[in-house]
Amino acid sequence: MAVNGRRGLRPTLEEVAARAGVGRGTASRVINGSQRVSDRTRTAVEEAVAELGYVPNRAARALAGHRTDAIALVVPEAQTRLFAEPYFSDIVRGVGAELAGTDLQLLLTLIRTAEERQRFAQYLRAQRVDGVLVVSVHAHDPLPDLLAELGVPAVLSGRRSDLEPVSYVDSDNVGGARTAVAHLLATGRRRVATITGALDMHVARCRLDGFHQALERAGVARADRLVAHADFTEDGGRRAMAGLLEREPGLDAVFAASDVMAAGALAALRAAGRRVPEDVALVGFDDSAIARHTDPALTTVRQPVEEMGRAMARVLLAEIGAPSPVRRHVVLDTRLVLRESA
Secondary structure, three states, X not given: OOOOOOOOOOOOHHHHHHHHOOOHHHHHHHHOOOOOOOHHHHHHHHHHHHHHOOOOOHHHXXXXXXXXXXXXXXXXXXXXXXXXXXXXXXHHHHHHHHHOOOOOEEEEEEOOOHHHHHHHHHHHHOXXXXXXXXXXXXXXXXXHHHHHHHOOOEEEEOOOOOOOOOEEEEEOHHHHHHHHHHHHHHOOOOXXXXXXXXXXXXXXXXXXXXXXXXXXHOOOOOOHHHEEEOOOOHHHHHHHHHHHHHHOOOOOEEEEOOHHXXXXXXXXXXXXOOOOOOOOEEXXXXXXXXXXXXOOOOXXXXXXHHHHHHHHHHHHHHHHHOOOOOOOEEEEOOEEEOOOOO
């Protein structure tokens, strides 16, 4: 590494400025990405940085700008769900891809208890992170309100309600569910059931709303016995499907509010001797890897989960860089993917 006559010492910002023929402040603006410099000046500083082998002192830069260069990705779920459901890994993949060109570190944080939430609140108050991404938010989760109270830039995956004040990235859950059930009805199925996710989550309520809307538009009466509640897990889907068959043995189609629950439902149908799709058609939601590897392959609603992760990171970076709080609500389209199960 070049030392510019000072044996063993790293080149300084002052030496970069002198080599480029500009002031220290101008050199600093170029290195920190400011657009308030001419192309000629930027080129001169960048050449000086390359010639001298200058490496910015990130710790000093963070201290001067009150930045930590770290983002927390919070999952308020049990560890078993984090590693069992493709949704979470796809979100993380999207976030990581969007942050790949930055200097930001991504910190994965699991919050499963009130004590863990309290410790994380203390971490936030100590200004240890520049922003927070929250995945899988429940209706009464106080974390988004705490983030707003502390003024920490934050983006949610999904939302707690239609009145969510915190920035979020979501999918068209109502429209996606409605399309799925409309497809089942269009194929001649008339005793259509649904397996919901946990109804303390807005996403589950939206997918149930879409189910009911499709029935109403087709003139099919609602029947509570055709609605089974689960928790977005495979075991929950299996138990819900078994309960549906017990209450309504003549059902001919099921819309499961996630691919993971659909996989559980498929196992319960097979155990009961029901063929899919001949006896019971089955549709899931997510278009995760699971949907492509079930037998038969699962018809499902595709939500662009990895793109949701990318969008969350983009929205958060914009909030971190904004001079005043900016809230953005982004809803991405869904579409039906036809395979063999329906």
